[in-house]
Amino acid sequence: MADIFSVKKRSLIMAGVKTKNTAPERKVKSVLKRLRIKYRSNVASLPGKPDLVLIDKRVALFVNGCFWHLHKNCSKAKLPSTNKAFWRNKIISNVHRDKNVSVALKRLGWKVITIWECKTKSHKIEALLMKKLKHKI
Numbered sequence: 001m002a003d004i005f006s007v008k009k010r011s012l013i014m015a016g017v018k019t020k021n022t023a024p025e026r027k028v029k030s031v032l033k034r035l036r037i038k039y040r041s042n043v044a045s046l047p048g049k050p051d052l053v054l055i056d057k058r059v060a061l062f063v064n065g066c067f068w069h070l071h072k073n074c075s076k077a078k079l080p081s082t083n084k085a086f087w088r089n090k091i092i093s094n095v096h097r098d099k100n101v102s103v104a105l106k107r108l109g110w111k112v113i114t115i116w117e118c119k120t121k122s123h124k125i126e127a128l129l130m131k132k133l134k135h136k137i
């Protein structure tokens, strides 16, 4: 029987995952505030609807979940033991989309920064963010 939900919707339902203003995203926002860097959230007019956008600096910032976006060499990016094929397809399609979004943004003159969820838990997040921004602006 065909699923009444799209694959994306189904995945969200199954995982009970929030996609907006997640804890990692809030953490990055608080660091940006502390650094007095202006940002906007979920700018729908840009490809991939970046989580945060630093308009003045033309930087699109994505706060990516390690599992959903396949953070390389990260312990949180492990596939569940059941339904492996489904999850692998789902996550690989996320990775492809991330890549396409990044290319599209760069073509429009935007710089792209990805912050991984696991990094937002470290006290070094502020230093990491500053370093990434310095290379981009």
Ligand SMILES: [Zn+2]
Residues within 6 Å of the ligand: 066, 071, 074, 075, 076, 077, 116, 117, 118, 119
């Ligand atoms: Zn990670």
